[in-house]
Amino acid sequence: MANLRDIKRRIKSVRNTSQITKAMQMVASAKMRRAQELALHGRAYISALANVLQHLNATIEQGGASLMQMRESGKPLVVVISTDKGLCGALNANLLREIISKAPQDADFMCIGSKLSSTLQRLGRNVRFTFSVSDSMSDVELKPIYESIFRGFKEATYNRVIVAYQRFINVMVQRPHLRELLPITAEDLREIAAMDDIEDTQTDNFLLEPTPKKLLDSILPLYASNALSQLILEGKASEQSARMVAMKSATENAKNLIGELTLDYNKARQTQITNELLEITTATRAME
């Protein structure tokens, strides 16, 4: 029976696939641990910065700084943080759904991670930039991203910058989320500062060194660029977790499939043996 050989071939190929998914799962879980650590520490840093900035803002009481100004002219820019590689479950599809339902139609798009770039283009969205950021997130990769965002905002090409990313909740749960990056508003600061356990007393009248303007000028760009890199970190942590979970379930599926196929294989083999025996006995009978 040719069927036997077919089944055997299938078992072999499924086993090969499961070895690959198993290896990918292990790579993803090692990367995930690091990405997760970075994302969680980064949260503490950014909320500490937000805390300082919030107090600074309350003390100064003047929306003079350009990164905090509300603007009428210009259009929104949506920064989409997706992944560069697939095989991470429904991560990118979920993010895309969120973007389609919530992001403004006329917005320009910047894609960090190439996966959603072509999809958004196909949907007729105006994708202006596509960047790729490796896991090490070096300054060389991040700088052009910051520059195009901040220049666009300062020159009033864009009046708002919204970041769409997968928020890392835990290994099993990542939630697509849109967050306003620019202009920096007092509410955002309060929300981000509250993420960490730093005591918040909501006070103002701080003594400022050296001058309010200099402080604000140096802390605002630092905050904005770190807020963005924090969101990229969150995206990375989500990507690795989602990939690990997806690969784990793929490995399990393969295992189940191999089980079923082995059962079929044994059945087919048994049938073949029975048939052969039958043929032999019939032949001997006929000769008697």
Added chain:
Amino acid sequence: MPLHLKVITPLRTAVESDALSILITANDGQIEILPGHTKLISSVGNGELSYRTADGGHVSLFVGGGFLQVEADQALLVTDTVLAADELDPSSINAAIEKASTRLRNESSVLSREEQTRLEAGIAQQLAMLEYKRRMHKH
């Protein structure tokens, strides 16, 4: 009641400790923070952060710029770089300075304005590291 000092970098919470006094290098000179200090937000330059702990210890670290916030005896320092004296290696710092200054000298026409500022800031930080290391040796 002692101060509570927390030093946060993007990678870790570098210090979380009670302190009797904190000495830090601000842009225009050193500031000493004692318990009961008025509310303060200050930018911090390249230089030394040192504090005395309740059990009589004295800790000294190098800080590479950032922001300090003091409020109700909670001192919060947000910075990119925190290093202990023995983590600083003069020869590799010298090599980094050499590399950056060669770039500034030879490629000044190609480098953008921001890139130049960044390189200069890097050199200033590395020089401050060397200065700090030298002072620590003397003690």
